[in-house]
Amino acid sequence: MKTLLIYPPFPYGKGMGSIICSPPLNLLLLAGAVPEHEVDVLDLNVNKSYGFNKMEEKFGNYDLIGVTCMSSTLRLVLQICSIAKKKGIPTLVGGFHPSLDPQVIEDHDCIDMIVRGEGEETFRELLNGKPKPEILGLSYRENGTVHHNPDRPFLKNLNELPLSRNELINPQPYHYLWLPAWVIETSRGCSFQCDFCCVNQFYNWTYRTKTPERVIQELYQVPSDVKLIFFADDNFTLNKKRVFRICELIKKTRLNKKFLFVCQARVADLADHPDMAREMHESGFVCVFLGVESLKQMALDRMNKGYSLEKIISCVDNCHKNGILVFGSFIIGNIGETEKDTRKTFKMMKLLDFDFIMTMPITPFPGTNLTKEAMEKGWMEKDFTWADRKIGESIPIMKTPDLTRKKIQELLSESYRSFYNDIKYFIKKFAFPSGTISRNSKSFKWTRKYAFKFIKNGLTRFVFRLETIVDEVYEKAET
Ligand code: B12
Ligand code: SF4
Numbered sequence: 001m002k003t004l005l006i007y008p009p010f011p012y013g014k015g016m017g018s019i020i021c022s023p024p025l026n027l028l029l030l031a032g033a034v035p036e037h038e039v040d041v042l043d044l045n046v047n048k049s050y051g052f053n054k055m056e057e058k059f060g061n062y063d064l065i066g067v068t069c070m071s072s073t074l075r076l077v078l079q080i081c082s083i084a085k086k087k088g089i090p091t092l093v094g095g096f097h098p099s100l101d102p103q104v105i106e107d108h109d110c111i112d113m114i115v116r117g118e119g120e121e122t123f124r125e126l127l128n129g130k131p132k133p134e135i136l137g138l139s140y141r142e143n144g145t146v147h148h149n150p151d152r153p154f155l156k157n158l159n160e161l162p163l164s165r166n167e168l169i170n171p172q173p174y175h176y177l178w179l180p181a182w183v184i185e186t187s188r189g190c191s192f193q194c195d196f197c198c199v200n201q202f203y204n205w206t207y208r209t210k211t212p213e214r215v216i217q218e219l220y221q222v223p224s225d226v227k228l229i230f231f232a233d234d235n236f237t238l239n240k241k242r243v244f245r246i247c248e249l250i251k252k253t254r255l256n257k258k259f260l261f262v263c264q265a266r267v268a269d270l271a272d273h274p275d276m277a278r279e280m281h282e283s284g285f286v287c288v289f290l291g292v293e294s295l296k297q298m299a300l301d302r303m304n305k306g307y308s309l310e311k312i313i314s315c316v317d318n319c320h321k322n323g324i325l326v327f328g329s330f331i332i333g334n335i336g337e338t339e340k341d342t343r344k345t346f347k348m349m350k351l352l353d354f355d356f357i358m359t360m361p362i363t364p365f366p367g368t369n370l371t372k373e374a375m376e377k378g379w380m381e382k383d384f385t386w387a388d389r390k391i392g393e394s395i396p397i398m399k400t401p402d403l404t405r406k407k408i409q410e411l412l413s414e415s416y417r418s419f420y421n422d423i424k425y426f427i428k429k430f431a432f433p434s435g436t437i438s439r440n441s442k443s444f445k446w447t448r449k450y451a452f453k454f455i456k457n458g459l460t461r462f463v464f465r466l467e468t469i470v471d472e473v474y475e476k477a478e479t
Helices: 025-032 052-059 071-086 096-100 120-127 212-220 240-252 267-272 274-282 297-302 309-321 339-351 369-376 405-420 423-431 442-478
Strands: 002-007 038-043 064-068 091-094 113-115 138-142 145-148 179-184 187-189 207-209 228-231 260-265 285-293 325-332 356-361
Touching: 002 025, 025 038, 025 064, 025 120, 052 071, 064 071, 071 091, 071 096, 091 096, 091 120, 096 113, 113 120, 179 212, 212 240, 240 274, 260 267, 267 274, 267 285, 267 309, 274 285, 274 309, 285 309, 309 325, 325 339, 325 405, 339 405, 356 405
Parallel strands: 002 038, 002 064, 064 091, 091 113, 179 228, 228 260, 260 285, 285 325, 325 356
Antiparallel strands: 113 138, 138 145, 187 207
């Protein structure tokens, strides 16, 4: 069975891709689950010359086309599957979107099978020829009828996961903020209740971890020129003891001399444990991504973030005191926030001294409480479907009681302009760091080197050009 696994294109190289180009960890892991099978990985974010015509030619060499699918990529995924179907090749789709909305297989007959939830074991059984009705977590179409098999229980021990088959891709184009980068996953899931989030749904509010020893083993197998490791876990810092042990092993193996580390963390963890921030920095962590979402307490409470504004303040402070940069991610259009509140948030982002920010419009992802509420209250079109939405389309999907979709879109652009266009803020931050981030820290040297590039690319190539970028991706794909 010869399989081609595809990562659909995001406007890489033009937009977000001028800042981040991330290796397709999920596809490499799936390939790792079937070492005895021939699998190729096609990442359309780096193989930019691939239009739909060229795909059609290539697909003829394969027995199965597998595609990973986020909600934002569904439309492209359907186009890719339709090309495969034209050639009579079976299609398999996995990832967050089909797992949270398995109805997609019923709505689109270019999809023959979907893998719901964790994919490694289901994919292995399928390729090894197990009869489809016996494969847990699989939905499939047979003689025009769709069958949804029972869910597959989550793997109990994450150390049993295969190692990713990194040799299947050329590591060279992948970067985070222009440093050659790789992605490692050390845990899966999240037990918190944030009502807009689909990670908790996908993993059914469970949280599992790999052992620190296994994490080190994976660090040893990243491609040789990689300088920065991004830990893809949603909550790397949830278990303090584990973080300390990982840091201890990183230092013992001197991997902190080889890599810089970036992770996603939860505000409350780094607010409550300043010693964790210190330990992380000593082990080479230079930056944390925080899902801050809002700087208004009422909005934080309403979305069940589970922490206070004071925690955000002490989290940023703890990170800075210990030499770690803070990348805050915010939602524009939180329920209960007015235009005035949002503008106040823009000011506070700087008052609280965030080093980088990114903002996203409030988005009703399938399966979330937010989507249920938005549907019930008429905040989104009843007949909205992700299949119609172009990747990267900038007009938000839903309005809120206080903000129209157009206003959310305007505030989104304003957020980037107000933060990154303030040159004085960055001169102060990176030229005269005033004791928060020490001048000698790795984080400081790294960011100062790249700050200008980041701001220039972020603004000129992404924020101001979003609509054009979207059109370019589609034009390219269709030729
Ligand atoms: C790292 C990351 C990124 C990286 C890209 C990663 C990459 N190239 O793989 C970057 C920073 C670029 C990114 C960008 C975006 N991301 Co992102 N990202 C993540 C994150 C944190 C980790 C992804 C990961 O590697 N997970 C580990 C792998 C192993 O898990 P997995 O992808 O789920 O794959 C498993 C199964 O789903 C399944 N599977 C997946 N694909 C397939 C395919 C087949 C054929 C099969 C059989 C099985 C299968 O098997 C895999 C192994 O078990 C996730 C959150 C998360 N916990 O996963 C968000 C997440 C996936 N991202 C999300 C979003 C919204 C985005 C953006 C739209 C954000 C934005 N506004 O720009 C963009 C869109 C990018 C795009 N291509 O469209 C959402 C998706 C929600 C949804 N319903 O689609 C998530 C869940 C975050 C969240 N909390 O909501 N992202
Ligand atoms: S936003 Fe973060 S903390 Fe909240 S449920 Fe999702 S992954 Fe967990």
